[in-house]
Every structure is written in structure tokens, then in C-alpha cells.
Amino acid sequence: MANLLHYSGGFFGFLIFILDIFAIYEVFKSERTTAGKLLWTLLIFFFPVFGLIFYYFFSERKRYNTEYTITYQTIP
Template sequence: MSLNTLLSSILLQLCLASLGLAAPVSTEALDNSWQYGTGGGLVGLVILILDIIVFVEVLKSSRPPVHKLIWCLVVFLFPVIGLIAYYLFSNRSSYQRGSGYETLA
């Protein structure tokens, strides 16, 4: 099994686990669509979508597999802080695949 397949499998399991944990905790605040602090609601959905975008971007990049795993774990364990750290400190432009053209000889 290649390392990319293994990382993809781990990422898929982490995404499925995060979907299971994103359900609202309390049933008392059903009329409050924001549900701060319960892991659900509109804010939780937006953060989940942004985290999935980061996972896809990291896995499609040309980073070494260990760096991909570390970034995915940081974003999974700390969704908001990891998301902000990734966009501020990851040097995304240098790891984009196909970001530039090669000159022809």
C-alpha cells in the first residue's frame, strides 16, 4: 500500500469522525441556529467546509508525505486555529502542483 493511499484513507476516516462529532450536543437550543459551543449549527458547518478544503489542498500539494500528515493533523485537532495557521504559515504558493510553466529549450 503506497503512502498516498494510506494518507488518503486516514484523512477520510478523520473527516467521517469529524462529521459524527459535529452533531449538536443539546436539544434544548433547537431554535438557536448558531448554537455556540455545541459543535453544530451554521458556524460549525462553515468551519467543517473550510477544513475539508484545506485537507484537499494539502493532499494535492507537492509537500513531502510527513508534512501533509502533520498539516492534516493540526487542522483536524484544532479546526479553527489550524485553519488560520495553515493560511498564514504554510507557504502554499511554493507547494502548488502545476503552479508554473517550465521553459522550453
């Protein structure tokens, strides 16, 4: 049982690392200002778990990520 708990920490650490990479990638692709991108990236980099949680709950992702918006055109 002790070996299972020993390896689970590495798995969860790796999972947090992958999620942080995705969040930083999303920050770089967003339409934020350079200062905003830098602040979010530093927060996620220095506080991997809490920075990730703050980013997903308080960053107004829909406002800055226009990649996810769908626009419809009317048929003439």
C-alpha cells in the first residue's frame, strides 16, 4: 500500500504540470494585454495548483478567448 501512495504523488504532480502547460498556452493565445499575460503566467508558474484554480475561476476566459466564440451568418 505504501508503494501505491508513493507513485500517486508523482502521477498527480504530472497531471498538475500538464494542466499548467495547457493554461499557460491558453493565456498566450488570448487577447489579453502583455502585462495581463505576464501576470497570469507568473501566477500559474509560481503557484501551480492555486494559480491554476484562480485562472479557471477568475480570469474571464470567455471574454478574452475569441477562439471559442461562434458567429452565425444569415442566409440571404
